[in-house]
Amino acid sequence: xxxxxxxxxxxxxxxxxxxQNTFEKGxxxxxxxQKTEGLIKIQDWRKNxxxxxxxxxxxxxxxxxxxxxxxxxxxTGMSRYIRKKVKIDRSGELIGELSIYREPVFNxxxxxxxxxxxxxxxxxxxxxxxxxxxxxxxxxxxxxxxxICKSYLFDNxxxxxxxxxxxxxxxxxxxxxxxxxxxxxxxxxxxxxTRLFEKFNQCEHAEFTRYERxxxxxxxxxxxxxxxxxxxxxxxxxxxxxxxxxxxxxAGFQIGCEVEFILPFRKNKWALLVEPGYMLFEAKxxxxxxxxxxxxxSVELPVGIRYYLLNGKTSRIFxxxxxxxxxxVNSEIFYYYQRFLLIHDKVNGSVGLGYKYKNRFSMxxxxxxxxxxxxxxxxxxxxxxxxxxxxx
Numbered sequence: 001x002x003x004x005x006x007x008x009x010x011x012x013x014x015x016x017x018x019x020q021n022t023f024e025k026g027x028x029x030x031x032x033x034q035k036t037e038g039l040i041k042i043q044d045w046r047k048n049x050x051x052x053x054x055x056x057x058x059x060x061x062x063x064x065x066x067x068x069x070x071x072x073x074x075x076t077g078m079s080r081y082i083r084k085k086v087k088i089d090r091s092g093e094l095i096g097e098l099s100i101y102r103e104p105v106f107n108x109x110x111x112x113x114x115x116x117x118x119x120x121x122x123x124x125x126x127x128x129x130x131x132x133x134x135x136x137x138x139x140x141x142x143x144x145x146x147x148i149c150k151s152y153l154f155d156n157x158x159x160x161x162x163x164x165x166x167x168x169x170x171x172x173x174x175x176x177x178x179x180x181x182x183x184x185x186x187x188x189x190x191x192x193x194t195r196l197f198e199k200f201n202q203c204e205h206a207e208f209t210r211y212e213r214x215x216x217x218x219x220x221x222x223x224x225x226x227x228x229x230x231x232x233x234x235x236x237x238x239x240x241x242x243x244x245x246x247x248x249x250x251a252g253f254q255i256g257c258e259v260e261f262i263l264p265f266r267k268n269k270w271a272l273l274v275e276p277g278y279m280l281f282e283a284k285x286x287x288x289x290x291x292x293x294x295x296x297x298s299v300e301l302p303v304g305i306r307y308y309l310l311n312g313k314t315s316r317i318f319x320x321x322x323x324x325x326x327x328x329v330n331s332e333i334f335y336y337y338q339r340f341l342l343i344h345d346k347v348n349g350s351v352g353l354g355y356k357y358k359n360r361f362s363m364x365x366x367x368x369x370x371x372x373x374x375x376x377x378x379x380x381x382x383x384x385x386x387x388x389x390x391x392x
Contacts, residue, residue, distance in 0.1 A: 023055055028065060028073035040075050047127045048081070048112050063208055065110055080211050081112040084144055086099040088134055091150050098153040102162050104146070116194055119201040119208025121173055123193055135165070135193055142172055149188035163188070169196065170217070175203035187275050220392070221260040223362065227386035229254055233294050235335055236377040245335070247285035254279040256300065260386065271306040273320060281380070293334040296380065301325040302350060315355040324348040324368060333378070342373050354386075362388035 018041035026040035042060060052073060053062040064071070067083055074080035088102030088111070099105070111123035113136060124136040124144070137210070138144040148166035154160050170183050178199050185191050194210060199206040233247040256277020263270040281296040303320025324347065331342035347370060354364030364386045371380040 002098070002196035023053075023062075024056075024078065026054075026073065026075040028052075028054060029071045031069060031071060031225070033071070034377065040073065042075065042078075047129050047131075048114060048125075049202075050112065058101045067110060070205045073112075080115045082115055083110065084113050084124070084136070085110050086113070086136060086144055088126070088146055089148070089150060090128070090132065090134075091152075092130075092150050093132065094343060097158075098151055098159065100153050102150070102152050102160065103152075103193070104148055104150050104162070106146075114192065115211050117201070117208055117210055119197075119199040119202045120204055120287050121197055121208075133189075135188065137168065137172060137191075139172060147188070147193075161166060173197075175200055177203040205217075206324065217378035221258075221359070221390050222392040223258040223260065223388040223390045225258050225275065225277065225386050225388045226257050227254045227256075227366075227384050228252075229279065229281065229382045229384045231283075231380060233281070233285070233292075233296070234379050235292050245285045245287045245290065247283045247292065247294060250281070250283040252279065252281035252283075254300070254384065254386075262304065269308045269311055271308075273302065273304045273306055275302045275304075275320065275322070276300070277302075279326075281382075290335065293331070294342070296331045297329045297330055298331070298344065299327045304350075314358050316359070318354050319352065320354070320364075321351045322349065324350050326371070342378075344373055346371070346372055350387075352384075356388075360390050362386075362390070364388070 008048075022042050023039035024042055025072035026254035027034050027035055028040075036054075036056075038057065038060075039055040041055075051066045054065050054073075055062050055114045071079065071083045083373055085108065087106035087108050089106050091105060098343055107184050111126055115122070116125050116135075117123040120140050122138040124138065126136065127136045128134075135145055135147045135149075136144050138350075145168070146332065147168055148162060149165050150162040152160050152162060165188055166183050166186055169186065170180060178196070182196070182199070186196050192264045198208060199211065229252040231252050233250075235245045254277055256275055258273060258275040261272040262268050263272065277300045279298045279300050284293050286292070291386070297298050302322035302324045305318050306318050308316050308318045308322035310317040326344060326346065326348060327345045328342055331344070333340050334344050348369055350366055353361055356362040366384040366386060368382060368384075372378065373380070
């Protein structure tokens, strides 16, 4: 089992290494407006990039493309970045970084801005390495400018907030269907601003497109997982061959939760799993010469890999394999007129086949390898039927 566990760790490391070198379908536009399609290396673009790696094909060598020669690039279904010359205020938001001036201090820079809403009225996002966020507005009849939201220090101790972005929105994007109250309630964050820009475009009957940021790792799924186990337990006396107690096909229960991390390559078909839970099995059995009364409770920690065979919008079929770390708790067996503790602190394995509906409800059939105990020669085997309801 130790070899199995080490093999599992090697596979995990290999997957992450592959994730760091995954290229997905994308494109770029050069200074002349010529579009080139190919493959773009997926990176952790929680901050806006200044360059990217591009390959013309799977076999080609990657080439570094920089903001100096590229006006736009994007990864299909994931992101779109536009080169813009803008005036940006980089004033910090931490207490020790606050300016004493209410007004922004602008510097002119050339940046890749992420397109958020495209239409007659356009919204862009820019995020720095230290998670400083800036949003920009552009319309068909007005040049691009930063929406102003700045914290500042006054009287050497008080923190003020310059929320002029609301005034900018009202002056530049005023529309009969959007009230001043709605603008005044807007927050300087992506979801609030996106909803407002959609309303402004709708108000003017303008077509628009919303680009949602796809994180390198999608939000993890947290699933409540109760289950039914059908188990067998066999005990053999190593000295007397006839003293065999076979407890077959008895029901037991388990309960736990599953944390699933979707990996960012191969169209989100791979995932990592961690599934802490508690399992119990209690049963009696007898043979010609003796009886056995088994109580087996175990804390379980499966850690594994999942692959989605079918990855549709509503229906998903998956297989997974896990390394299971188990620890018996208050477990014992009364066998051949003696009471023994059942101790099982070992690494096991399991495989499963399952189905998800709307990424909310799930079911899975799972089987694990046999578990052995140091009491005579005892073996435990089980198959499980698990239901799931995703909380997150």
